[in-house]
Amino acid sequence: MAEMVLTPPLRADGREPNFLQKFGHAFVHGDIFTKLSLVVWGLGYIGHGQLIKALLVTLVQGLGLYFLGTSGIPALKKFGTLGTVQMEMQFNPLTLKNEVNNYDNSFAILLLSVIALVVIVTLIAAAMLVVQSNYALQAQKAAGKKPNNFRQDITLYLNEKFYVTLLTLPVLGVVVFTIVPLFILIAVAFTNYDQQHMPPAALFTWVGLANFAALFGGQSLTVTFNYAFGRVLGWTLVWAFFATFTTFFGGVFLAMLINNKKTKCQKLWRTLFMVTIAVPQFVTLLLVRNFFSDAGIFNTLMSNAGVTDFLKTIGLLGQNMNHIPFLTDQHWAKFMIVLINVWVGVPYQMIIATGVLMNIPSDMLEASTIDGASPWQSFIHIKLPYLFSVQGPALVTDFVKNVNNFNVIYLLTQDVYITKDQALASSSAKEVDLLVTWLFRLTQEQYNYKMAAVIGIMVFIICAVFTLVCFRFLNKKEATFS
Amino acid sequence: MTQATVSPARRTEAAAQLRRGRILRTVRSILRHLLLTLLAAIWLVPILWLLVTSFSTDRGINVRRFFPASYTVSNYINILFHPDSVAQFPRWFTNTLVVACFNCVISTCFVLMVAYALSCCRFKGRKLLQNLSVIVNLFPGVLAMIAVYFVLKYLNLTNSYAGLIMVYAGSSGLGYLICKGFFDTIPISLREAAKLDGASDARVFFQVVLPMSRPILVYTIISSFMVPWTDFVMAKMILNSGLSADWTVAIGLYNMLQKTLINNYFALFCAGGVLVSIPISILFVIMQKFYVEGITSGADKG
Numbered sequence: 185m186a187e188m189v190l191t192p193p194l195r196a197d198g199r200e201p202n203f204l205q206k207f208g209h210a211f212v213h214g215d216i217f218t219k220l221s222l223v224v225w226g227l228g229y230i231g232h233g234q235l236i237k238a239l240l241v242t243l244v245q246g247l248g249l250y251f252l253g254t255s256g257i258p259a260l261k262k263f264g265t266l267g268t269v270q271m272e273m274q275f276n277p278l279t280l281k282n283e284v285n286n287y288d289n290s291f292a293i294l295l296l297s298v299i300a301l302v303v304i305v306t307l308i309a310a311a312m313l314v315v316q317s318n319y320a321l322q323a324q325k326a327a328g329k330k331p332n333n334f335r336q337d338i339t340l341y342l343n344e345k346f347y348v349t350l351l352t353l354p355v356l357g358v359v360v361f362t363i364v365p366l367f368i369l370i371a372v373a374f375t376n377y378d379q380q381h382m383p384p385a386a387l388f389t390w391v392g393l394a395n396f397a398a399l400f401g402g403q404s405l406t407v408t409f410n411y412a413f414g415r416v417l418g419w420t421l422v423w424a425f426f427a428t429f430t431t432f433f434g435g436v437f438l439a440m441l442i443n444n445k446k447t448k449c450q451k452l453w454r455t456l457f458m459v460t461i462a463v464p465q466f467v468t469l470l471l472v473r474n475f476f477s478d479a480g481i482f483n484t485l486m487s488n489a490g491v492t493d494f495l496k497t498i499g500l501l502g503q504n505m506n507h508i509p510f511l512t513d514q515h516w517a518k519f520m521i522v523l524i525n526v527w528v529g530v531p532y533q534m535i536i537a538t539g540v541l542m543n544i545p546s547d548m549l550e551a552s553t554i555d556g557a558s559p560w561q562s563f564i565h566i567k568l569p570y571l572f573s574v575q576g577p578a579l580v581t582d583f584v585k586n587v588n589n590f591n592v593i594y595l596l597t598q599d600v601y602i603t604k605d606q607a608l609a610s611s612s613a614k615e616v617d618l619l620v621t622w623l624f625r626l627t628q629e630q631y632n633y634k635m636a637a638v639i640g641i642m643v644f645i646i647c648a649v650f651t652l653v654c655f656r657f658l659n660k661k662e663a664t665f666s
Numbered sequence: 667m668t669q670a671t672v673s674p675a676r677r678t679e680a681a682a683q684l685r686r687g688r689i690l691r692t693v694r695s696i697l698r699h700l701l702l703t704l705l706a707a708i709w710l711v712p713i714l715w716l717l718v719t720s721f722s723t724d725r726g727i728n729v730r731r732f733f734p735a736s737y738t739v740s741n742y743i744n745i746l747f748h749p750d751s752v753a754q755f756p757r758w759f760t761n762t763l764v765v766a767c768f769n770c771v772i773s774t775c776f777v778l779m780v781a782y783a784l785s786c787c788r789f790k791g792r793k794l795l796q797n798l799s800v801i802v803n804l805f806p807g808v809l810a811m812i813a814v815y816f817v818l819k820y821l822n823l824t825n826s827y828a829g830l831i832m833v834y835a836g837s838s839g840l841g842y843l844i845c846k847g848f849f850d851t852i853p854i855s856l857r858e859a860a861k862l863d864g865a866s867d868a869r870v871f872f873q874v875v876l877p878m879s880r881p882i883l884v885y886t887i888i889s890s891f892m893v894p895w896t897d898f899v900m901a902k903m904i905l906n907s908g909l910s911a912d913w914t915v916a917i918g919l920y921n922m923l924q925k926t927l928i929n930n931y932f933a934l935f936c937a938g939g940v941l942v943s944i945p946i947s948i949l950f951v952i953m954q955k956f957y958v959e960g961i962t963s964g965a966d967k968g
Contacts, residue, residue, distance in 0.1 A: 463939065
């Protein structure tokens with residue numbers, strides 16, 4: 185009998201009841217303690233004889249409510265306007281001094297509101313869980329079993345519920361350091377948070393889709409974001425494409441060159457190329473950028489070898505130039521950045537390609553040799569398709585990583601490359617910027633957080649759509665192969 | 667019999683063909699090794715430049731010649747034992763070491779915990795968590811960083827190592843994939859056997875799975891230890907007080923290359939670069955060994 189009432193009924197379609205249905209069932213059929221536990225979590229546990237647990241959950245609930253009461257709710261009340269009281273100096277007749285008034289800090293309001301929303305959602309979900317857990321205790325009692333004591337509960341969290349113990353802290357870390365900041369930045373994209381509206385001295389407020397309109401419509405008066413966005417996006421995609429494929433094929437080529445049976449001292453060659461990985465990237469990139477600087481050593485060598493003059497005669501270099509503008513002219517710089525990235529990336533790709541190529545079933549290769557396939561044919565028809573099928577997902581993630589490749593671009597071009605395009609300069613962009621370096625410098629040079637946030641959202645959309653489309657395509661292809 | 671029927675002319679022709687083939691193969695082999703030598707040279711030129719400049723007697727960049735005119739070890743002595751207001755390498759080194767140690771402990775724990783939970787525990791919402799982590803990873807790190815900076819500033823944690831460690835380690839749980847891949851290859855039967863013997867899930871984790879995961883453990887530890895040594899952007903953003911003594915190695919060395927400083931500090935920068943590279947190379951070699959071991963031994967078990 186008891187069983188009938190205590191287990192929530194199956195849904196009409198025969199599937200397990202979902203979280204909400206379980207909660208509803210527990211709350212409706214629960215006894216007074218179970219019902220009370222929705223409001224004060226501890227009461228239910230006290231009623232069901234779990235005192236230590238009651239104390240702990242009430243403490244957690246109390247902390248949550250304390251935060252909401254003291255800072256969360258007041259912030260949420262001002263969330264609609266993001267504050268109305270500007271910071272001012274006021275004369276205080278008591279101390280006879282000018283003092284700062286009780287002003288609103290828009291950013292603090294935004295931050296606390298986001299945290300408050302997260303806390304509220306968590307508290308509600310937790311309350312529902314508490315009711316369900318109390319209902320389970322009630323069911324145990326009805327079935328004549330004794331409820332777990334505290335020690336047994338701990339054992340439970342080291343056994344069936346060990347995943348809860350494991351995941352709590354890491355998930356909390358991700359929420360605090362990734363998810364909450366992301367929510368804040370998404371919110372900032374819909375405000376006018378920039379140099380004119382910097383808290384605490386000034387307020388910022390909601391502006392709807394105006395920033396997105398500025399990025400696409402370009403009706404903003406002084407700054408030409410529309411133009412800059414088009415240029416930077418174009419280069420970002422070109423860069424990501426070339427960076428991904430040059431390093432991939434370079435790595436495959438190098439791996440095959442080294443792993444060929446006729447190559448001697450394979451280990452030595454591999455080590456030589458891996459030396460470049462061992463030096464931290466920021467050291468090598470800063471070094472290389474000085475190596476190729478306008479008055480740098482490489483230009484001296486080129487000039488001594490007569491390459492500079494040769495480039496002049498074939499017209500690749502202006503007649504009045506006495507150096508090759510490796511990192512200061514936009515076309516040269518783009519070319520050099522991709523080239524330097526090959527230098528940085530190929531050793532990594534070589535290691536990966538070596539691993540993949542070693543795993544090719546040898547009978548496949550042997551069969552092709554017996555059938556009289558040339559090495560080139562076996563590369564095109566066996567090794568390459570195999571590499572693509574294994575490395576396909578990695579190529580997609582590499583592309584996304586290159587869209588976000590901050591280090592290479594920033595360390596090579598910051599303070600070196602100066603744009604001559606006024607329209608780009610006025611929005612802090614350069615021809616060689618990626619979207620991520622552009623948004624970083626927007627925040628550093630112009631304090632233009634609203635546009636940086638908008639660009640960040642665009643980067644996410646591009647990466648997400650690209651990844652989804654590619655994986656869908658890859659999955660389909662895999663299905664046809666098998 | 668057949669030998670006798672082959673004419674001497676044909677025999678010499680065959681021999682010639684054989685010889686030609688051998689010559690062709692030797693030429694090819696020489697070309698192959700020449701190409702490799704050329705490529706290796708290209709890849710090593712910047713490293714060589716770093717090395718020789720760090721021993722140069724010129725303090726700035728010598729743009730006239732690749733190899734310095736004379737060599738000295740004074741750059742190393744200066745950067746290690748005579749810190750000035752700009753170059754405080756020993757301080758930077760200790761700062762980075764402290765951050766690296768803390769980050770290493772926290773990150774490794776987080777990664778192992780998430781990987782084990784998602785690989786070996788079965789619970790509702792496991793797939794959902796995995797999908798969410800993929801989506802969160804698609805957001806550009808720089809974007810999150812700017813927001814994190816504001817949160818830290820609000821909490822008064824900028825210019826503190828606690829803040830920097832939190833940023834490095836806070837969301838490290840997202841990097842669980844490689845480790846999970848390894849745990850996936852540990853046979854379920856082993857864990858089940860331990861459980862039948864009465865071990866709790868926690869004991870299975872500590873006494874069955876972890877001891878079997880030495881390669882991936884070492885890989886995780888070293889890679890999280892290396893983060894503060896190689897990261898540049900986060901540190902620059904968070905330790906922005908302008909006080910040289912507070913910096914990590916990466917920002918300190920970057921700062922030496924400012925336009926006003928580069929002519930006095932380039933050789934010191936190179937010396938510093940070499941000094942940082944030594945421990946990192948050693949760790950990298952160890953990590954590489956364990957990484958390969960981790961992947962291949964995983965394959966064997968699977």
